[in-house]
Amino acid sequence: MTEIIVVTSGKGGVGKTTTSASLATGLAMQGKKVAVIDFDVGLRNLDLIMGCERRVVYDFVNVVHGEATLKQALIKDKRHENLFVLAASQTRDKDALTQEGVEKVLDELTKENFDYVVCDSPAGIEKGAHLAMYFADHAVVVVNPEVSSVRDSDRILGLLASKTRRAEKGEAAIKQHLLLTRYNPNRVEAGEMLSVKDVEEILGISVVGVIPESENVLAASNAGVPVILDDDSNAGAAYKDTVARILGEERPLRFLEPVKKGFLKRVFGG
Amino acid sequence: MGILDFLKRKPEPSAGVAKERLRIIVAQERSTRGGPDYLPLLRNELLEVIRKYVNVDVEAVNINLERDSGHEVLELSVALPDGKPAASAG
Numbered sequence: 001m002t003e004i005i006v007v008t009s010g011k012g013g014v015g016k017t018t019t020s021a022s023l024a025t026g027l028a029m030q031g032k033k034v035a036v037i038d039f040d041v042g043l044r045n046l047d048l049i050m051g052c053e054r055r056v057v058y059d060f061v062n063v064v065h066g067e068a069t070l071k072q073a074l075i076k077d078k079r080h081e082n083l084f085v086l087a088a089s090q091t092r093d094k095d096a097l098t099q100e101g102v103e104k105v106l107d108e109l110t111k112e113n114f115d116y117v118v119c120d121s122p123a124g125i126e127k128g129a130h131l132a133m134y135f136a137d138h139a140v141v142v143v144n145p146e147v148s149s150v151r152d153s154d155r156i157l158g159l160l161a162s163k164t165r166r167a168e169k170g171e172a173a174i175k176q177h178l179l180l181t182r183y184n185p186n187r188v189e190a191g192e193m194l195s196v197k198d199v200e201e202i203l204g205i206s207v208v209g210v211i212p213e214s215e216n217v218l219a220a221s222n223a224g225v226p227v228i229l230d231d232d233s234n235a236g237a238a239y240k241d242t243v244a245r246i247l248g249e250e251r252p253l254r255f256l257e258p259v260k261k262g263f264l265k266r267v268f269g270g
Numbered sequence: 271m272g273i274l275d276f277l278k279r280k281p282e283p284s285a286g287v288a289k290e291r292l293r294i295i296v297a298q299e300r301s302t303r304g305g306p307d308y309l310p311l312l313r314n315e316l317l318e319v320i321r322k323y324v325n326v327d328v329e330a331v332n333i334n335l336e337r338d339s340g341h342e343v344l345e346l347s348v349a350l351p352d353g354k355p356a357a358s359a360g
Contacts, residue, residue, distance in 0.1 A: 145289065146288075147288050147292055149293060150292050150296075151292060151299075154296045154299065154300070155299070156302070158303045188285070190283065191283025191284070191285050191286065191341065192283060192284060193285055194285050194286060194288055194289060194292075195285070198285065198288075198289045200290075201293075202293055202296055203291065203293045203296070
């Protein structure tokens, strides 16, 4: 059975595409057959983060409109042969996607025996975001420890519970996973940033993972290699833990303790 | 704390303020969620009508939609200002 996971947030710039790329790659590393779809029509970016931007010939909209077959449009990942990317159109507008069209593509992926389809939602709560979440079985709600992001994710949690196929058909609710990203334990300790517990209390659900703020995330996107593949980074390790938890494994949260500064830094600051 | 740290101004701890503000706004937004879209408009029009007779504040009108098993109750409460008799209709 194919499981559809939407990665969403409401607010932009919180790490949806970074998360989609690492989640899809992590699932593929566990031997799952995975497709990751960019729903941000007009502002394609997943291809860059996945490092396949020069291999995009056909896109999601082409498939929806019958201008290309799904097979032609799926880009096989360079590193994992069971991972495929479906890019967003860069030239069409957001109305180019329809609910029927999206359903057709998801049905075809189901027939092709994909284990997981990861839907990278655009920011906002308009059509693209609605379509990305509509057919989902799981939702990963990406949130930063910051007021506007927390408020927007509460709004998204409300939409997941009411404006999706599962909600409309009265089926079992979408499984919601809260993922806290850009977390800085030092600033939390200093009382400058909301803690994991604060965010969990405000939103009323517990986190599936906490990704520490890390320089390696920018380095990974610069290189077009999902950060989960960076074995030296805490962010990559935290994404690996998160993928394991989504697959049902129990793992304790890591990287929540402040990093103590060395002697020189303590003396000279920095 | 480094010896050069006094050169930098430390930001005030503000996470507590953020948490408190979020707690309130999230609770408020959840209470109106799922209600029909016309509720805010209904509230405004009711306020207009009430104001024809009594001078009340925007915050004085409270509309609540509650779902019981099988039926919905629209609850309206208006806090009238102290000591002022209602103006006669005219």
